[in-house]
Amino acid sequence: MSGTSVALLFKTGQCALLLGMLLPPHALRAQLRSVQQRTANGVLEGVVSADGKVRTFKGIPYAAPPVGPLRWKAPQPAAAWTGVRQATGYGARCMQAPIYSDMIFHDTGPSEDCLYLNLWMPATPVQPKLPVMVWIYGGGFAAGATSEPRQDGGNLSKKGVVVVSMNYRLGIFGFFSHPALARESGHNAAGNYGLLDQVAALKWVKDNIADFGGDPGNVTIFGESAGSFSVSALMASPLSQGLFRRAIGESGAYFGDTLRAVSRAETEKAGVEFAKSSLGTDSIEALRAQPAADVLEAASKQGAPRFVPNIDGYFLPESVAAIFAAGKQSHVPLLAGWNADEQSYRSILGRDDPTPENFLTHARSLYGDRADSILKLYPAATAAQARRSAQDLAGDRFIAYGTWKWMEMHLKTGQAPLFRYRFEQTLPLAADAPAGAEAAAPHASEIEFVFQVLSSRKLPWRPEDRGVSELMGSYWSNFAKTGDPNGEGLPRWPAYSQDGYQVMHLRADPGAAADEQRARYQLLDGAR
Secondary structure, eight states: OOHHHHHHHHHHHTHHHHHHHHSOHHHHHHHOEEEEEEETTEEEEEEEOTTSOEEEEEEEEOSOOOOGGGTTSOOOOOOOOSSEEEOSSOOOEESOOOOOTTOOOOSSOEESOOOEEEEEEESSOSSSSEEEEEEEOOSTTTSOOTTOGGGOOHHHHTTTOEEEEEOOOOHHHHHOOOHHHHHHHSSSOOSOHHHHHHHHHHHHHHHHGGGGTEEEEEEEEEEETHHHHHHHHHHHOTTSTTSOSEEEEESOOTTSSTTOOEEHHHHHHHHHHHHHHHSSOOOHHHHHHSOHHHHHHHHHSTTOOOOOOEEOSSSOSSOHHHHHHTTOSOOOOEEEEEETBSSOTHHHHTTSOOOHHHHHHHHHHHHGGGHHHHHHHSOOSSHHHHHHHHHHHHHIIIIIHHHHHHHHHHHHHOOSOEEEEEEOOOOOOOTTOOTTOOOOOBTTTTHHHHHTOGGGSOSOOOHHHHHHHHHHHHHHHHHHHHSOOOOTTSOOOOOOSTTTOEEEEESSSOEEEEOSOHHHHHHHHHTO
16 A cells, blocks of 8 residues: 555544544534434433544443542442433543643543543444454553543544443552451452453443444453553453453563552552551541542652552452463463663663763663673663663663563463564654654554554654554454454564564564564563
8 A cells, every 4th residue: 555545544534533623612513423322321322423434432431430438449330320321522531640741631630430431433333243442541550541632442443343441540549558448348359449440341341332333252452551561460360351352462561570569468558658647547438538639639749659559369369470370361362562662761871871881880780790691682882872772771671571571471371372563663753853852662652553543643744654553553453353463465463472483563664573682581581
């Protein structure tokens, strides 16, 4: 397909999104046709896109609002409603501080009442039961929401799939742990409410997606960063087995030191200390009575603990790594990988210049006697090499190693096909980029490509960017349909196996090749 053809396809696929960006809300509504759908809880009214190709339902409650006495409880069933419920706007995002500048939300604002999901599907399905793709956003389990334009599922659904995205609780509201919460839970567990929200959303999909033309027996979970960590955890958890058939992980898994899942005892100790010192009480009743804004403010202050998932004995009976090692995870096909520039070289060198001498100093500080081995695989003979190797090492330590280890463990015990990628399409530099800025493929930059919504970011996109986006949308949706990303007209993507450990390089000239960086991850594996 030529660059011109890809560009035309891209412009056509973005029609509804561009209308949403350019027209005021009342004018947009005039362009859209409403559509109703009956569910077990009541009738929803969504819309058909301006181009007539996508049906969308947004802000669907999949669980009861986790407020008042339901704060820090497992998600409860959503209540039924009478009449027709409008499903044309995103539900509120879950409580969070403004942490990441690249997160731009199109919802009504943060609220504890946030357990809503969204669906996009072809207006004219090509088959009775469409594959379903359930998206889990990233944000370090502290931020994120489904209302980001870069996560709009409309264009991806045109590939013949139903796309679902859900909000889940974050930070102290999603991962606060306390002995009293464990005692009242009925499972002697506390702290993984955000992950239990994800399970509840998957159960909603299983029970309701057939009403929307989706196949409850063909569900793929996919996520990025903390969403990818979530995918690895969902594969490990006994609570989610049978709720999905395939999995896709973009940059992240519970196999490295980033976002390490700790014991419930450790998080409970931190939770009790925080509640007493910062909220003035360790009474759960009193804590639930405090305004959400006050709780968030206290949890956002410097020195507060980081509220993240734990090994609770219920959602996670053991660590994710131990579950995979024992072969107890869901034995489903897995497609996973990471980006070429997951972290900046500054993560290794700090304020120091990228020189061979400085790289050696920091390598010795990090690895001691192993520094010489590091230098063999991350060479730094010149300043340019030192910068590149520092960037590679930073990205490997942050995301790549853990994702690699996830795939290696699933290869050993998962009894299912694997497909590995490396996203290498560098973003075009903005017109106001600082002098000396270098093009890169940073963390999270693949999201717009997967969802085929490059226009959600104001960059001087090139025909080759649109071509890569079209390619990734096809690979991801093909995998959701069959468990294999390959399809007619696409460069062949071999399975990841001991036969060469093939990696698909996603870029303007895509192609698969044997893993040339395996020794790096093996070295980091031995250095832990």
